[in-house]
Amino acid sequence: MAVGRRGAWWVAAAVVVPVALAAGAVLWLRPAPAVPTSDAAPPVATTAVTPEPGAPAPARLTAPTAATATPDPAGAAAARQKLVERVAAAPLRFAGESAALTAGTAAAVTEIGALLVAAPEVRVHLVGHTADLPGPEGRALALSQDRARAVAEALIAAGVDSGRVTSEGVGDAGPLATPEASRRVEIVLT
Incomplete structure (x- = not known):
């Protein structure tokens, strides 16, 4: 029975340690909050409505002023956190000797793009990789x-x-365990 418990401890450690390290990496990679560069807020769309005779005039939406505009640091922080988790969840993979986005990669990039739009202070650096390719050295880099x-x-x-x-390409530098895993673009959040 002691061997079974010891094995259970190793299994638990094999799961808990990587999760703890990933959580630490997520916190470490979280970008610093951005400093606003302008007090101007984007205008809010307005619509013209003709009231019925005798009805009160409808309220109009106007652009918020600096006094009424309130930043949403909790919303931005939540968007950054979702972005960090999404980037860490699955790498962007490519087929063979192709730079075309696969359906899965395109969907992931669209999702990451939406998260980046929600967190406008986050910048990204994309690093392209290849597996070891036959032929001239410059081919993998290109x-x-x-x-x-x-x-x-x-x-x-x-x-x-x-x-x-x-963005930048590093060719076949930084290979992973398999050629399929090496054909990727890594996203570095700054």
């Missing part, structure tokens, strides 16, 4: 750059400001 650029373009298409997105 493919990794194309992969990072493809993700950057998809994020920008999802509404992320292009000034918040940088």
